[in-house]
Amino acid sequence: MSCDEEALTEYLDGELSPERGAAVEVHLKSCAACAKTLERLKAASAAFKKHAAVRSPAGLGRETRGRELSAVLTAVIVTVVVVLTVGKMFKPQISGIFNQVMGMISGAASTVGSGN
Secondary structure (H helix, E strand, O other), rough: OOHHHHHHHHHOOOOOOHHHHHHHHHHHOOHHHHHHHHHHHHHHHHHHHHHHOOOOOOHHHHHHHHHHHHHHHHHHHHHHHHHHHHHHHHHHHHHHHHHHHHHHHHHHHHHHHHHO
C-alpha cells in the first residue's frame, strides 16, 4: 500500500474491509508519516466529537424563528406598499390603455359582426 490519506480516514472511521484494514495497519508500521497523519486525524476527530456534543441554549430556536418571522412579515409589508404605490402611480396610464384595448376589441367585433 502507498500513502493514502483517504484510506487513513476510512480506516479511522471503520469503513474498510478487513483485508484493506489489515493492509493499512501493515503500512502504518512501516510509514512514520502516515502514522503521524493518523494521529492528527484521531485528534481532530476527538475534538470534533467533543464540540459536536455542545447543546445550544434552550430559547435559541424560538428567538431565531421569531426573527425569521419578523423579517418575512417586514418583507411582505414592504412588497405590498411598493405594489400599491406603483399601481397608484400608473393607474391613469393603465386605465387609458385598457380603454384603448376595449375600443379595439369593440371595433373588431363590430367589423366581424357586420360581415366585412
